[in-house]
Amino acid sequence: MNRRKLLALAALGTLTLGAHATPATAQGWPQRSVRFIVPLGPGSGVDISARLIAEKLAAKWGKPVVIENKPGADALVAIGAFVSANEDHTLLMAPTSTFTAHPFLHEKLPYDAKDLVPIARVSNTVVAVGVPTSSGITSIDDLLKRAKAEPGKLMSASATGANDFVAAGFLKQENAELTRVPYRDTVQAINDLAEGRIQFYIAAFAIMRPQVQAGKVKVIAITNSERAPMLPEVPTAKEAGHPNLGIDGLVGLFGPKGMADDLRNRIAADVIEATNDAGVAPKIAATGQIVRPGGADEFAKEIEVQSKVVATSAAAAGVKRMLQN
Numbered sequence: 001m002n003r004r005k006l007l008a009l010a011a012l013g014t015l016t017l018g019a020h021a022t023p024a025t026a027q028g029w030p031q032r033s034v035r036f037i038v039p040l041g042p043g044s045g046v047d048i049s050a051r052l053i054a055e056k057l058a059a060k061w062g063k064p065v066v067i068e069n070k071p072g073a074d075a076l077v078a079i080g081a082f083v084s085a086n087e088d089h090t091l092l093m094a095p096t097s098t099f100t101a102h103p104f105l106h107e108k109l110p111y112d113a114k115d116l117v118p119i120a121r122v123s124n125t126v127v128a129v130g131v132p133t134s135s136g137i138t139s140i141d142d143l144l145k146r147a148k149a150e151p152g153k154l155m156s157a158s159a160t161g162a163n164d165f166v167a168a169g170f171l172k173q174e175n176a177e178l179t180r181v182p183y184r185d186t187v188q189a190i191n192d193l194a195e196g197r198i199q200f201y202i203a204a205f206a207i208m209r210p211q212v213q214a215g216k217v218k219v220i221a222i223t224n225s226e227r228a229p230m231l232p233e234v235p236t237a238k239e240a241g242h243p244n245l246g247i248d249g250l251v252g253l254f255g256p257k258g259m260a261d262d263l264r265n266r267i268a269a270d271v272i273e274a275t276n277d278a279g280v281a282p283k284i285a286a287t288g289q290i291v292r293p294g295g296a297d298e299f300a301k302e303i304e305v306q307s308k309v310v311a312t313s314a315a316a317a318g319v320k321r322m323l324q325n
Helices: 003-021 045-061 073-085 139-150 162-173 186-194 205-213 261-276 281-285 296-316
Strands: 034-038 066-071 090-095 117-125 128-132 155-156 179-182 201-204 217-222 248-257 289-294
Touching: 034 045, 034 073, 034 289, 045 066, 045 090, 045 117, 045 248, 045 261, 045 281, 073 090, 090 117, 117 261, 117 296, 128 186, 128 205, 139 217, 155 186, 155 201, 162 186, 162 201, 162 296, 186 201, 186 205, 186 217, 201 205, 205 217, 248 261, 248 296, 261 289, 261 296, 281 289
Parallel strands: 034 066, 034 090, 155 179
Antiparallel strands: 090 248, 117 248, 117 289, 128 201, 128 217
């Protein structure tokens, strides 16, 4: 066979391989290692969940599943890396609250909401309403009564994101005036809550738990729509008579725009199986999450609900949408 024929065959082989490389189908995927990009640092609840699930998936898929932590910049670093990759071996595992508030925080974003395609829900973060134990406040009604009696005297911590908008909107709707103290470091906020320097904070229960166990912080409600197994005696905000303080923390897996439906469904089924595993579910729950795996359609509907809750709360707080479509 002469040299010209060899080159022609090589070129044909390259074209054939390229045609099969993208987009991947469920049958031939994964063809190489899979990346999970996480917008939070090592040791966070989402990071721990991702690593537990990744271990099970790697065994099932026969390929490594690598966790890449990319915290910072209001999750824009992680989302930017995910969107830039734009291929179906790079997935994003994130709390949806990291991006449902973005339209009210940024005039421009390096991504479009359609770039984040829901694959599977993994869990609900337990979002707690915390007060200093020393304050003597035992309920949301107690907090509001105290705040209205002393306008502006009580302090509330605020951190960028969906929870902050829900808290601000709630207080505005209740005509309760608290002085907001901005924090970059959630650990410092919890420490100040424990010491009584601030009197109200909404955050993931996992962050509060050490101070709750120390007896310095009291959880008076959770914002979730259902009670949390690890806090069975704590009412939801809705049960306490304040549905306008309700928001579910959602954590799940996202794929790139254009991912084949059969592949998305296959990954979702495998993630649900891994999350429900007897060796995985209790460990995820131990991070302050409600284990609640679900498929793409369920996940997408709940993200839509959360987006509407954030928009309603932002409007109540007098915050206008910044993102220009």
